[in-house]
Amino acid sequence: MRPFIACVVSGLRRLPAYRGAALTGATLSAADLPVGSVHAEPAFRNAFASPAMHLPGDAELVIWSRTARRTGVLAEEDTDRYRVVFPPGVRFEVLAELPAEAPRPRTLLLAEHVPGQQAAITEQLRRVVDRRAAVPVDARSSPANPVRYALPFGSVNS
Numbered sequence: 001m002r003p004f005i006a007c008v009v010s011g012l013r014r015l016p017a018y019r020g021a022a023l024t025g026a027t028l029s030a031a032d033l034p035v036g037s038v039h040a041e042p043a044f045r046n047a048f049a050s051p052a053m054h055l056p057g058d059a060e061l062v063i064w065s066r067t068a069r070r071t072g073v074l075a076e077e078d079t080d081r082y083r084v085v086f087p088p089g090v091r092f093e094v095l096a097e098l099p100a101e102a103p104r105p106r107t108l109l110l111a112e113h114v115p116g117q118q119a120a121i122t123e124q125l126r127r128v129v130d131r132r133a134a135v136p137v138d139a140r141s142s143p144a145n146p147v148r149y150a151l152p153f154g155s156v157n158s
Helices: 002-013 079-082 118-133
Strands: 017-026 038-040 045-048 059-070 082-084 090-100 106-111
Touching: 017 082, 045 059, 059 118, 079 082, 079 118, 090 118, 106 118
Parallel strands: 059 106
Antiparallel strands: 017 045, 017 059, 038 090, 045 082, 059 082, 090 106
C-alpha cells in the first residue's frame, strides 16, 4: 500500500497549492482535539475552500492551509469544485474552540503547525466563521460524497 500512497501523494503535489481557510466536518467527543494539541493526520483529509458548503458531522473544523492541494479541477460533481486535499502526515495545531451557537455546531480552529503565527491565523479563521454564519444553512451546497468530509480526525502527537 505504501508505494500506491507515495504515487498518489506525488500526483497530488503537482496540483495547485491552496493557502487559506479550508472547512471540513467531523464527529468528535468533547475531549477530542483539545486546544493547544497538535495532531498528525495519517490519511488524506478532504476539505472545502468555500464557506457555503454543508459539512457533515457534529463539529466543524476550520483549518488554515499552507499545503493542501486544489483538486476541484478533477471533480466529477459540481459541488466538489471547491475541494482541497491535505496529504497524509500533515500536523495540525488546535488554536481555538468555539462552542455550539445555533445554528452553528461546535467549531474548532486549526492550522498547519507553524509556531509563532497562531494569533494572526486565529483571527483570520474567526472571520471565516463569521462569513460562514452569513450563509443561510438552507443555501449551503451539499457535497457529492459527504462521507469524505466527516472521517475521524488524526492522532495526538503532543
